[in-house]
Amino acid sequence: MRSVLIVSALLVGLSGCVKSNSSNTTSASLAQVSEQALSAAEVTNARANYTNYCGGCHGRELETFVNRKWQHGDSPEALFKGIKHGYPEQGMPAYATTFSDPEITQLVSFIRQGIVAQKEKPSTKSNATVHRSEKLNFELEKVVTGLDVPWAMAFLPNGDMLITEREGTLYRFTQNKELQKITGVPEVLAQGQGGLMDVKLHPDFSKNNVLFLSYSAFKKEGGQTLSTTAIMRSRLEGNTLTDQKQIFEAQPYARTRHHYGSRIEFGRDGYLYFSMGDRGGTRENPQNLTVHAGKTHRIKEDGTIPADNPFVNRAGAMPSIFTFGNRNPQGMALNPETGQLWLHEHGPKGGDEVNIMQKGANYGWADVTYGIDYNGSKISDLKQKAGITDPIKIWVPSIAPSGMAFVTGDKFKNWKGDLLVGSLSFKFLSRLEVDGNKIVKEERLLQDIGRVRDVRVSPDGYVYVAVENPGVIYRLVPVN
Incomplete structure (x- = not known):
């Protein structure tokens, strides 16, 4: 838990640079699907998976992703690959046996849309x-x-x-x-x-x-x-x-x-x-x-x-x-x-x-x-x-x-x-x-x-x- 990476080392500045390749990545069509709007049921499912498996290290409202230095790219395809196959040397396990491909696709879309929402969220903290x-x-x-x-x-x-x-x-x-x-x-x-x-x-x-x-x-x-x-x-x-x-x-x-x-x-x-x-x-x-x-x-x-x-x-x-x-x-x-x-x-x-x-x-x-x-x-x-x-x-x-x-x-x-x-x-x-x-x-x-x-x-x-x-x-x- 320990600020170990949960979604992916590629998502955060907490991870080291890992050489990536194009093997085992998703197809272009899958990347395009991940950009589509999620239904209410898909949002609920993606939010539950994110909270249970990712929020502990990356913030339950995705706030740690804002202004991040992305180590392996922030495209839907790159995110999908990182979640599915992991980066063990950064403490990121593979989730291929945890989530189905459609669930990973939903999670990718949920993360990307959540980052946009966080950037637009006004600050509410006062000085005293x-x-x-x-x-x-x-x-x-x-x-x-x-x-x-x-x-x-x-x-x-x-x-x-x-x-x-x-x-x-x-x-x-x-x-x-x-x-x-x-x-x-x-x-x-x-x-x-x-x-x-x-x-x-x-x-x-x-x-x-x-x-x-x-x-x-x-x-x-x-x-x-x-x-x-x-x-x-x-x-x-x-x-x-x-x-x-x-x-x-x-x-x-x-x-x-x-x-x-x-x-x-x-x-x-x-x-x-x-x-x-x-x-x-x-x-x-x-x-x-x-x-x-x-x-x-x-x-x-x-x-x-x-x-x-x-x-x-x-x-x-x-x-x-x-x-x-x-x-x-x-x-x-x-x-x-x-x-x-x-x-x-x-x-x-x-x-x-x-x-x-x-x-x-x-x-x-x-x-x-x-x-x-x-x-x-x-x-x-x-x-x-x-x-x-x-x-x-x-x-x-x-x-x-x-x-x-x-x-x-x-x-x-x-x-x-x-x-x-x-x-x-x-x-x-x-x-x-x-x-x-x-x-x-x-x-x-x-x-x-x-x-x-x-x-x-x-x-x-x-x-x-x-x-x-x-x-x-x-x-x-x-x-x-």
């Missing part, structure tokens, strides 16, 4: 609107505009905000409301779900100006472009990164363009923790300790390995591994009450999870899952298994969680200790009430605000939410 929740009311203020996919935020000691854009830009948003580019950022492969991802300040940033970035590194090999998840340590001097050092480079590199992870957090032990998705290797990577993919990792700030990591002495195992059996975690946060790190991750079609990270624990992917594959095929018959650590929260259907923060401080007293999680699929902010190591209640806020990519709590206690396509950062301000 009062919202009511069960425990307090708040205003939603628009803070930063003019972005595309803001992936993460971090707050500097002087009140400025750092913002990563997935396409590869790091911004400083100043107290004077200026959006300034920062130079010295690593080159990234901004294809599929890859690009510039998380940003995390060193705990002693006010003294050393050190920060960490996660991103999709790449290389050319055998005529192909391969990529992986990497972590860079650098120093922020004005609007320039200096002393750049890549302190982690996941192995092996892969041709796929999805499931990179990747969130970064410091534990109370002073070590750096970060997540890495399975890179699409559902059966090959998460349970395999000889590769980095499908795990969370724990390293020192210089990239060296703590001596007490769980698999540091196991022959063949990657010594940085802290947990395994993870699919694509895009949220990590330190619980201020317990000091434990909490993690959420995308399930497939159903089965998103919130987990409490435990040293050496196996979270089960893909031996156990509460979901099915995007095209409806079965992944596993098991939801629990001996030796597998169970999640403390499951979402079915998937909400595509991204971003994660515990509410701290006194600005939101009635939310203090709650966990906030963004939803890419259903476009809301989830407020989860926490009781010890349990989640006891969920309230869904900001319905239809947009695809929420990140949520953070600033040092002064305000909640910030980053929404993508178009990229906007909002601030939540409590009101009486």
